[in-house]
Amino acid sequence: MTTPNQVLSEVEYDVIGKRPVRPDGVDKVTGRAQYGVDLELTGLLHARVLRSPHAHARIKAIDTSKAEALAGVRAIVTAADLPFAALSREDLGNDYNRFKFLSDNFLASDKALYRGHAIAAVAADNAHIAESALALIDVDYEVLEPVVDVRAAMQDGSPLLHDDLIHTSAMGEISDKPSNVASYMKFEKGETAAGFANSDVIVEREFTTASVHQGYIEPHNATAHWRADGQINVWCSTQGAFVVRANTADVLRVDVSDVRVTPMEIGGGFGGKVSFYLEPVAALLSRKAGAPVKVLMSRTEVFEGSGPAPGSWMRVKMGANSAGKITAAEIELAFEAGAYPGSPVMQGATCAFACYELENGTVSGYDVLVNKPKTAAYRAPGSPQAAFGVEQVVDELCQKLGVDPVEFRLNNAVTEGSRKVEGPVFQKIGLVECLEAARNHEHYRTPLEGPNRGRGIASGFWMNRGFHSSVNMTVNPDGTVNLIEGSVDIGGSRASIAQQAAETLGISYEDIKPQVVDTDSIGYTMVTGGSRTTFATGWAAILAAEDVKGQMVERAASIWDVPSEDVEYDSGVVRHKSQELSFTFKELARQLYTTGGGITGTASLDPTGEGNSFGVHLVDVEVDPETGKTEILRYTAIQDAGKAVHPSYVEGQIQGGAVQGIGWALNEEYYFSDNGQMMNSSFLDYRMPTSLDLPMIDTVIVEVANPGHPYGVRGVGEVPIVPPLAAVANAVGHATDQRLTNLPITPGSVLEARL
Amino acid sequence: MRAIDYVAPTSLSEAVSVLSANGDRARPLAGGTDIIVQLRGGRRELDVLVDAKTIPELNQIEMTDSGLRLGAAVPCYEIYQNQQVAAAYPGLIDAAGLIGSIQIQGRASIGGNLCNAAPSGDSIPPVITLGGEAHINGPNGWRAVAAENFCTGPGRSVLEPGEILVGIQIPAPVANSGTAYLRFIPRNEMDIAVAGVSSSVVLDASGQTIQSARIALASVGPTPILATAAGDSLAGKAASDDAIAEAGRLASEAATPITDMRGTIRQRHHLVDVLTRRTLNIAIRRARGEE
């Protein structure tokens, strides 16, 4: 047998690549870590949100008088309390739609656009009173026909979500007819039609995927205190405190400096906590009540009122010649935006063929409004759906050509210098290395035997992100270093950033004390998301550490009274280049306060050079022919991490992504009634995989250093959710001799395909 | 959720009098894994919960020559950890061991499963095929109801206001008999049966001929269903694939499923057939002492 987790390293470091204990670990396993729900403040009120029971309805009137009369109720807000209510189209001009959509998703003004859409909120002495008060609010709805399917929403005559507000914008042109299609985009490279004409085999299929939720364990929560001096303090569960600050200030029409956001510990986000729903509502309630207000979502509210990943429809066509080279490829995607524009269809389109060297290709996408919650980011937004289609079509091409699916992918793999359909040229990337690792893996080399079994393979791509990060680093007299950062720690980033700081300073990991702080206490830092945090905030830590090193050199030079050019910093020691003079980091730290004062290193940056990520997954399944149930027998996920700063957390990201992808493939879906009601808004009926549904996910970390980062780091959190949908579908396809093109591939759908 | 009263009676008569006094505003609380979830979710409103766990008769497991007397509030884990019960009634253990999860099984009772009267209640089919009887006490004294007659609709049972299920009586297993329960769920845990089937058989001494059989179904009708024709079709037949296939077909016919988010009518009919065949095979092997 092989080791379940392999790391194929190119370079060894002292701290980077090791697996130290995470700084937040003890607090988390002992239940001491402070999450939003744990927050207690003097005079705290508790709020609940009233949500639309209808998927599509006009709000004719809201009567809160009975609720206001209930003892213990302290404040009630509706959309009428948001600044949008007092602004006219003239006031807002070109910003009208953007501002209306932003505002309406916190509290609906004229229309409820999905079941679960927030209508009103009540703050009371306790949550039970708040709940009782919700039942006393009368909302007069004119119920409208909903549309919850992307293709239906694109039809002429479909119910319109935004009456006359949305007109399809396509390649700079705006149509004159109102529509649910918010935008259309298209990219082309080469001559697609000619490419197909030169192919020996062509496969073309349509695919659909269901809306799925990120399924983070901690529901959304927010506490706000709008103080008498105008300062708004917010505590919440978010992936990006600065995003909450900016959008809260925007929707409330106050200055960003009036809002201070403290990110509490976070119980998962997976992209879904880049979006937020409660903070401005809590702030409005707080202003009315004159007290801090905490508001929590239930699990049902999370499903119905927070962003799922979009359901989609796709048509994929690919052609190859008998030499096994792809000659042309085409994909058309339609993604559900939910209630407001902004699905990740663009990302889906740009990821679709990213694993393949394409001479000729066309990608196009539609962003389509449906009566579902506004979609939110979910790990590699858009890419898993696209891969579900493309990787199955590739699999079928391999079947038709009779070639090995890994060889075919190697034969067509993108490498440094390859140009994507929409333009960008790849820097150094590790797809070939991942495919080679797959080919060499014991899993792949062991034939799969037995009836009703199938093996699937799929690859996946995510671009990763740079964006802004800031770090402050203060040297303590005991030689430890406080590392102050704005990146919320979801997957172990306190550790992976501290490791990069320790490596740079040449001191021990344990001597770095990382702390995630509020928006007043650190420079601008973008969300923990986009697989950017270990890359970008890690880089900020490296630069702050370099700043500290420079100041330590200056200080030693001044103590020794020598020119600083004669002093160097080497592996945690400051020494004179030619004389027998040196300080260890700790020795010098002890003297700082008496030799000129403390030292603080700082860095704020907005790096480019994020390395793209590729992954290749292998899965063996067995399908019970009588029940249609798929069992995952074995799973191996291979991924280029550039440099795995903390391999255990990289493995955790890979395993977590694979598991979420398996759930997406087999069981997860928003199940809607005919009138657009979600029927399965609980973890009982929204079936994410449990530990009993999965084998151990084996991993292989491939390290093709990213030339765009000092330690070669690439983001790792997103790409592992890209291949599983297609890998599982390919495996089930081989096990059953049926190609299943609609997600999820439930036992029922496998069975129905046979009965 | 509103504040409600909680009563912990120490005797059956005290429980019955509290229940009688409050009519349909009071209900017993066994493990609470159904009722508390329903109350919190706003699917049920009550004034009083009467704890069944403090009444001695409802918390005893007794094995005698005449069979098992299972207190209505005994949690699943106590049932499957009882060696005698586990050896005698593997079909009941099939169900007790799969309700919810380890945590749920620490609380959930068979009595609660029966009184909750969900069509999907996993323990109800094996209690039916094992010939279980519900022993009920109330303002008018005692009565006994066969398990297959206990549920009258989704969430409804024969219990009248003021009545409480005290225990379930299951006859002692006869020689050469075996029982099994299987359900179909898309995951391997934490799910509600798309369909469930329990089969029990009594074989002759040679182990080749089926003397009698009972088959009961879950999740394919408004109540658990005793598929009488399917069970009777096996009486006197050799324990063959053909006979089993015929019973599967008849069981499938007895099902009256609906299409909902958990499955379609067609899928459910089909699954009843599959699970009937599978449980009959297990029951036969158990009757032969092969497993």
Ligand SMILES: Cc1cc2nc3c(=O)[nH]c(=O)nc-3n(C[C@H](O)[C@H](O)[C@H](O)COP(=O)(O)OP(=O)(O)OC[C@H]3O[C@@H](n4cnc5c(N)ncnc54)[C@H](O)[C@@H]3O)c2cc1C
């Ligand atoms: C996470 C989870 C998973 C679950 N999984 C399953 C599953 O896999 N299969 C399954 O079948 N069920 C499942 N359930 C439902 C539930 O656990 C079972 O129905 C369980 O057997 C109920 O038993 P209880 O003792 O908790 O009942 P309670 O919740 O205490 O009571 C259930 C009902 O019966 C009434 N009642 C209880 N005792 C008496 C009595 N002595 N006399 C009269 N009425 C009484 C109560 O008033 C209530 O209406 C699950 C529940 C949860 C929360």
